Amino acid sequence: MVQLERGNLTCREPMDRHVSWRAGGVAARCYAPRNRQDLISFVTDRPGSEMLYVVGLGSNLLVRDGGLDATVVLMHGALRETEVNHDGTHGTLLDVEAGVAAPKVARMAGRMGLEGAEFLAGIPGTLGGALAMNAGCYGSQTWDHVVSVMTLDRNGKVRVRQPDDYDIGYRHVALKEVVTGGLEPGGEWFLSARLAFTPGSAARAREKMRDLLSRRVATQPLDQPNAGSIFRNPEGGFAARLIESCGLKGARVGQAQVSPRHANFIVNLGGATASDIESLILEVQEEVWARQGVKLVMEVRIVGQSEKQAEVA
Ligand SMILES: Cc1cc2nc3c(=O)[nH]c(=O)nc-3n(C[C@H](O)[C@H](O)[C@H](O)COP(=O)(O)OP(=O)(O)OC[C@H]3O[C@@H](n4cnc5c(N)ncnc54)[C@H](O)[C@@H]3O)c2cc1C
Structure with missing residues (x-):
């Protein structure tokens, strides 16, 4: 039998280490899974009464000073696999796990001569966070490129979902179906997404990323x-x-x-x-x-x- 590699569980984890504001209180517990399989098994094994809260790169998040009475699950560095696939409808598809940094997705797509992912280059979160927030800028948003997502619920059940399963708007994503089970509102986490972009030119994608990043440097207190x-x-x-x-x-x-x-x-x-x-x-x-x-x-x-x-x- 193959032994499952386990991640790392800590108690009273200072969340200022995990959010870009570098401020805030502690999480009662914090788990950094090894990989997707370990995450699924961890979620399945935790007592049903325990609140779980998923954190990507913490670039849109603040934990109040009195702390969070939950187990925070850190996705970045844990769910980090990417894969290239193809189908007759979309051509090239990128299958990306939720812990991969959004700028990495932009660079990967660009290197492959795909255009449309450039906006992700300046969003300093994970793909999971970008899916949860429908992150976007300069006229583009994450869900414009989602073919399907894989999700995990509090009971450890994995599902493949289509964009039609969600209400999607400006910085808003909500599952239409109500899933009970004690995660944060929404009831499911994103494990990965299948993304499609437009065939184009690697040089143009690189140029656009450079342009968008220099606009940010000029206007934001980075x-x-x-x-x-x-x-x-x-x-x-x-x-x-x-x-x-x-x-x-x-x-x-x-x-x-x-x-x-x-x-x-x-x-x-x-x-x-x-x-x-x-x-x-x-x-x-x-x-x-x-x-x-x-x-x-x-x-x-x-x-x-x-x-x-x-x-x-
Ligand atoms: C300098 C700077 C510039 C930014 N520019 C932009 C911008 O141009 N456009 C924009 O939209 N945002 C921007 N943001 C905000 C932020 O980067 C995005 O919202 C990003 O998508 C958050 O990703 P994250 O991994 O950091 O999520 P986190 O901050 O870790 O989490 C945000 C929310 O998403 C949930 N979440 C995270 N991962 C998952 C998952 N796998 N499944 C389900 N829920 C999940 C969390 O529970 C939390 O509620 C910017 C932030 C900074 C610091």
Whole structure:
């Protein structure tokens, strides 16, 4: 019998190590699986009452200072396989596991002379995170390229699903069917995706990636810990413009600051707490509502409990 390789389980894992904001509380437990098979077996074996929460590269995530009473499962570095396939309808297909970094998918597609994946080059998360968020930029989004996905539910059941199984919108993906079983809302995780891009030129793809990345370097505070855009753009407008027009660039709570370079980014100046960041987000939301009458909707995900809630518990 082949012995299953097991991953690594730790307790009280500081989540500031696993999120791009470099801030926040601890997770009660944290599991880094070895591979897909190990992940499936881990999920199947954990007590049904235990909450599991999947984390990719933590580039859109904050865990409150009182911590997360769950087992965090780290996908990056664990589900990292890629495979090239072909079919009569789409031609070349990329089968990519959820823990693979999105920029790697962009580079892989580009090297193969496929175009359309360039936007992923500047998204510093995993493919799993990009599927969960329908990440996108510059007019492209992840689900435009999904042929099918493989998912895992809390009971360890693996399914292949089609895009039609989901409600998909701007930074929004939700399974139409309600799957019960105690994972985070949605009930299933992404294990991998089958992606299709357009046959084209490797040189053009490389050039486009270079162009998109230089636009980011020019406009985003990439040298300071951040989580990308805090708010979704409202219909027909830009969150950054609304925030800037309220004079909020540079506004601070503790060590969290609305980036003077990009008003829809909040940066950690060094030692910010999750509470500093969340308070600043709420302040910005209230100001824009009061002055512009627009209710900005958060794009970043905030989980766990505040320090006060943790004391009471
Ligand atoms: C500098 C910077 C620039 C950014 N630019 C963009 C941009 O242009 N466009 C854009 O859309 N986003 C952008 N982001 C935000 C972020 O990179 C994306 O949302 C990314 O897709 C998140 O991936 P992740 O692996 O880091 O997810 P995480 O932050 O780890 O998780 C985000 C959410 O996805 C869930 N999740 C993660 N993996 C899975 C999985 N396998 N199955 C089910 N759920 C899962 C998590 O539970 C969590 O709720 C940017 C962030 C930064 C820091």
